[in-house]
Amino acid sequence: MFFDQAKIYIRSGNGGDGMLSFRREKHVPFGGPDGGDGGDGGDIIFAASRHLNSLMRFNRQAHFKAGHGKHGNTQKRNGKRGEHLRIEVPTGTVIRDAETSQVLADITSEEQEITVLKGGKGGRGNIHFASSVNQAPRIAERGEPGNELWVTMELKLIADVGIVGVPNAGKSTLLSVISGASPKVANYPFTTLQPNLGVVELDDFETFVVADIPGLIEGAASGVGLGHDFLRHVERTRVLIHLLDGAAKEPLEDWAMINQELALYDIALEKRPQLVVLNKMDLPDAIAWEPLIEEEIKKAGYSFMSISAATQQNVRQMLYRVRRMLDEAPPAKTRHDDEIAVIRAENEEGFSIEREGDGWRVRGKQIERVAAMTYFEFDATLLRFQKILDSMGISQALTEAGVTEGDLVYIGEEELEWGE
Structure with missing residues (x-):
């Protein structure tokens, strides 16, 4: 099963207590303060992993805690820092505060690491409180408590190209033809209930990643069916292949409806480069539809092609067209690129x-x-x-x-x- 959402509890480590201590030596009757500092608590760090492709592990484990800092000791010995907790997630994971929905991290590239919760500061030992008027301070600090938070995680697949369309348009069949992916394929609506990824190889070892986005229906942007679950995976794509079902009753109405749902979900998707592809040209209905659909699509300002995924007619030419569109397309910008914030302990004097x-x-x-x-x-x-x-x-x-x-x-x- 494909898990692309999860909710977990995270807690950074407490800082260790500072030590209140004085030198105790045989020939030093008035030894000064020698209490060491506590170690800082461990941080909570989220890191991208290319070995993960879902949030399944978080369905089994929901609590994650970093290590506490060790307490300070005598003879000015400082406590050891608490162990950081590094939580690996798939590339494409967005992490939000569960209560406020504020974006805390957006893991978009391999090797990326983001500290979401800082550990508590270690308390200071009494050596820091000595002064000319108080040479034997009986003052030290306890460690600062760590920070805790419930966060939600949302996986948005990172692909260069997204294949969108109504159910049964042939998206899974097309993905299986152009890549090594093996999605389940059958001739009825909603065969695909999870996104599938495939890598397309062109000449000279040139590759790009394609995502088959499950079929969208009217109202998807408002959450009808599994609309939101599917649409989130379109956000990061740079080019869209809008696949039309050549055997449908009204392919143009389907095309207009899907475009409307994309725009309602994220206005930026309406302007995403889109190649409209009429599929099932091996069937008489598709052949009959082709002249009218080509005219209307080009009139609307979109590129158009017709193919048969089943017989692979025109599929190679379509891939070269997509490659050229990718070369010209800007990097995809998601809706929350400007929202990123890192939560840290705050020193607010308000009360x-x-x-x-x-x-x-x-x-x-x-x-x-x-x-x-x-x-x-x-x-x-x-x-x-x-x-x-x-x-x-x-x-x-x-x-x-x-x-x-x-x-x-x-x-x-x-x-x-x-x-x-």
């Missing part, structure tokens, strides 16, 4: 305060990050955290909201008791 049960909830990316990195069991780090609350205006905002001594204040995963 909000709201009632939560008998206490107060403070929300904000930066303050939640600071809270997660604070050792609350040490007076010095607790005092430092209080100063950060003051400098960010959170203390004053809580007071104005009505916080009183003894109230619980929740920041991230931390539960704190408010004191005067």
Whole structure:
């Protein structure tokens, strides 16, 4: 079975905690701080693999986590960085935030790698907090938590040429004739329920990749049938072979309907170079249709040819025409080429305060990050955290909201008791 969609959970690694430590040597009674830094957490990286052609593995495994950074140690020894997690996907995979649908990565070429989630930063050891007035700081940082996200993946086949048309136009037969692909072929609608790829070889070892896009029906752009599932695979093609069924009742109406569905799905597809090909010239109906269809297609400004995929009549000439069109065609641009964004931990100073049960909830990316990195069991780090609350205006905002001594204040995963 062909899997071209998947939803998975990804989580980058936590940073390791910084060490709070002092030199302990026999002849050094007042050894200075020597706590090392924690290692950074591992990243989540998506990488293209030419050995994959579907998203099947993600149907069996949905959770992926990078390694955590190791904690800092004594004698200024830093913790080891967490292992990055490299997730291999087929070339042509688009990765989106499952909640917002924002495009995070578009894997379009071999050897491409994109970091989607950065690991948490390692906490600093107490060697970083020494100063002329505090030569024995009892302050260190915990590691920054990693980032987590549910993402959707969508595979859009990367092919030079896409064969489109109504069901039973002969697309699978044509692909099997012009390449080494072996799609299932039969004489009834919707034989093909998944795209097929084939490599066409011309003279002098010249090749290009062709995709047989399953038959489109009216309403495909609105999701009727499996419209969206099929149309996504047309986006990356540079040239279209629009195959007409010469045995159909109204081939011209079919041609107009498919063009309309392409434009409704993505307006750029309407302008994609298109060779209109009348198939089944081995049948009397197709021979009868040919003069009228050729006249109307050329009048509309499109190139036209007639073939018989079954007998291979004119098929070679058609391939040379397609090759010339590819040489002249610009690279295909998909709808989300300008949307790409990489999600990283953000330092946003904004915050909000709201009632939560008998206490107060403070929300904000930066303050939640600071809270997660604070050792609350040490007076010095607790005092430092209080100063950060003051400098960010959170203390004053809580007071104005009505916080009183003894109230619980929740920041991230931390539960704190408010004191005067």
